[in-house]
Amino acid sequence: MNSLALRISYADTDQMGMVYYANYLDFFERGRTELLREIGLEYKAIEERGFYFPVIHAECKYISPAKYDHIITIETNISEVTAASITCSYEVKCHEKLLVIGKTKHPFVNKELKPVRFPKDIKDVLEKNLEK
Amino acid sequence: MNSLALRISYADTDQMGMVYYANYLDFFERGRTELLREIGLEYKAIEERGFYFPVIHAECKYISPAKYDHIITIETNISEVTAASITCSYEVKCHEKLLVIGKTKHPFVNKELKPVRFPKDIKDVLEKNLEK
Amino acid sequence: MNSLALRISYADTDQMGMVYYANYLDFFERGRTELLREIGLEYKAIEERGFYFPVIHAECKYISPAKYDHIITIETNISEVTAASITCSYEVKCHEKLLVIGKTKHPFVNKELKPVRFPKDIKDVLEKNLEK
Amino acid sequence: MNSLALRISYADTDQMGMVYYANYLDFFERGRTELLREIGLEYKAIEERGFYFPVIHAECKYISPAKYDHIITIETNISEVTAASITCSYEVKCHEKLLVIGKTKHPFVNKELKPVRFPKDIKDVLEKNLEK
Numbered sequence: 001m002n003s004l005a006l007r008i009s010y011a012d013t014d015q016m017g018m019v020y021y022a023n024y025l026d027f028f029e030r031g032r033t034e035l036l037r038e039i040g041l042e043y044k045a046i047e048e049r050g051f052y053f054p055v056i057h058a059e060c061k062y063i064s065p066a067k068y069d070h071i072i073t074i075e076t077n078i079s080e081v082t083a084a085s086i087t088c089s090y091e092v093k094c095h096e097k098l099l100v101i102g103k104t105k106h107p108f109v110n111k112e113l114k115p116v117r118f119p120k121d122i123k124d125v126l127e128k129n130l131e132k
Numbered sequence: 133m134n135s136l137a138l139r140i141s142y143a144d145t146d147q148m149g150m151v152y153y154a155n156y157l158d159f160f161e162r163g164r165t166e167l168l169r170e171i172g173l174e175y176k177a178i179e180e181r182g183f184y185f186p187v188i189h190a191e192c193k194y195i196s197p198a199k200y201d202h203i204i205t206i207e208t209n210i211s212e213v214t215a216a217s218i219t220c221s222y223e224v225k226c227h228e229k230l231l232v233i234g235k236t237k238h239p240f241v242n243k244e245l246k247p248v249r250f251p252k253d254i255k256d257v258l259e260k261n262l263e264k
Numbered sequence: 265m266n267s268l269a270l271r272i273s274y275a276d277t278d279q280m281g282m283v284y285y286a287n288y289l290d291f292f293e294r295g296r297t298e299l300l301r302e303i304g305l306e307y308k309a310i311e312e313r314g315f316y317f318p319v320i321h322a323e324c325k326y327i328s329p330a331k332y333d334h335i336i337t338i339e340t341n342i343s344e345v346t347a348a349s350i351t352c353s354y355e356v357k358c359h360e361k362l363l364v365i366g367k368t369k370h371p372f373v374n375k376e377l378k379p380v381r382f383p384k385d386i387k388d389v390l391e392k393n394l395e396k
Numbered sequence: 397m398n399s400l401a402l403r404i405s406y407a408d409t410d411q412m413g414m415v416y417y418a419n420y421l422d423f424f425e426r427g428r429t430e431l432l433r434e435i436g437l438e439y440k441a442i443e444e445r446g447f448y449f450p451v452i453h454a455e456c457k458y459i460s461p462a463k464y465d466h467i468i469t470i471e472t473n474i475s476e477v478t479a480a481s482i483t484c485s486y487e488v489k490c491h492e493k494l495l496v497i498g499k500t501k502h503p504f505v506n507k508e509l510k511p512v513r514f515p516k517d518i519k520d521v522l523e524k525n526l527e528k
Contacts, residue, residue, distance in 0.1 A: 011422040013279040025154035026407040055153045143290040145411040158275040285451045289418035319417045
């Protein structure tokens with residue numbers, strides 16, 4: 001599990017005085033990137049090997065709004081690993097209060113965007129870091 | 133059903149050369165706003181009456197990427213109406229090709245963000261425009 | 265001169281209830297793209313020839329705020345053409361009221377991002393469409 | 397002078413493989429907020445007193461692009477203080493390489509968005525922290 005802290009900026013807010021709903025998907029991406037880095041699978045290095053993790057499904061449940069200048073934490077886990085995809089799950093919190101939960105699913109694809117099976121080294125790391 | 137056409141800008145893209153996944157939620161909002169306007173429930177007027185439609189759930193299935201300068205259409209429907217919430221569903225297309233489908237759920241709330249039942253005039257319009 | 269109309273979305277606003285200041289640069293890009301298309305220099309086609317118009321300078325003067333659901337118009341002009349760059353100027357209006365004025369400067373570069381002189385066909389079109 | 401480090405996300409990039417030009421204004425806002433916090437003028441507290449710092453002018457010179465996953469630093473200074481406005485200046489760097497420089501001007505306004513003179517306590521702090 002990776003935990004990433006972020007400060008909410010004015011740019012993140014909308015006229016209801018809370019974070020605009022699409023922005024949580026940006027926050028998820030930041031959490032996902034740090035999780036991958038933490039387990040030794042820097043996403044930039046994956047791209048340099050010619051592979052990508054596009055998104056095929058995203059889901060978000062909004063419980064309580066994040067507001068300007070709050071420091072939120074994004075807790076990211078790998079919740080599923082298949083032969084050629086991962087699912088990440090997210091909890092966004094502010095001072096232990098749960099704000100948003102989400103999930104994203106990512107096939108593993110090559111430069112032609114064709115799904116491919118994970119190389120063994122990557123598969124091993126992902127499975128080792130699968131959420132218990 | 134409302135159909136809204138949008139041109140993809142450079143700002144919408146990411147370094148994979150396609151629309152960044154969070155941006156579809158912005159497109160959904162634009163579709164939703166135009167659907168409400170079309171059925172006579174301009175969202176700005178709803179806000180002026182002291183009511184809001186925040187989002188409590190959003191879901192997105194990505195089938196094929198939209199790219200720079202494409203003209204996409206967002207087809208928006210009201211797929212469910214309860215006593216105090218609506219669910220909208222979306223199909224994003226480019227030249228009849230389906231790119232993304234999505235769904236968002238919105239409780240009806242007052243200024244204190246408390247869920248409230250729809251006034252009869254609003255309820256009637258929503259139900260009349262429920263997707264068959 | 266190209267004139268492009270855009271509807272302000274919730275995503276564009278911030279908690280002051282007006283359009284977030286960075287978003288006008290997105291609007292400028294949309295105006296610039298439509299201006300180029302109008303004069304026969306579709307930006308996508310320029311990229312396909314291996315050239316780009318990155319931005320080296322941008323400036324924005326904010327006079328009056330655009331608000332949610334407003335329809336704004338972006339009036340874009342080519343205000344300067346040199347051997348290897350253009351400058352565009354912008355006026356953002358709402359019902360004839362001037363909201364924002366801006367300017368962006370773009371060198372003409374190749375795939376290695378090196379500045380190059382305009383091919384004659386492009387230069388001719390740009391000069392013919394220089395703002396009087 | 398405040399120095400703030402930020403990691404470039406996928407959301408920040410465009411299809412040229414670099415940070416989209418409007419996003420630097422978001423980065424400037426983040427730097428500005430941290431500078432104000434550092435000198436004891438938390439922006440949220442200023443808003444709670446009924447004052448705002450909208451933007452009336454912004455300028456950006458792009459020297460070299462920031463790219464995905466880079467850690468950039470935003471160095472923010474107060475470069476001018478008048479009776480009722482401040483000007484901030486920014487340098488965005490990556491490993492000591494200068495990427496972008498910018499400037500933003502902010503009148504001090506009340507809830508009706510009317511410019512007002514700074515209260516003495518705020519003026520004193522701003523002047524004490526004016527860039528030498």
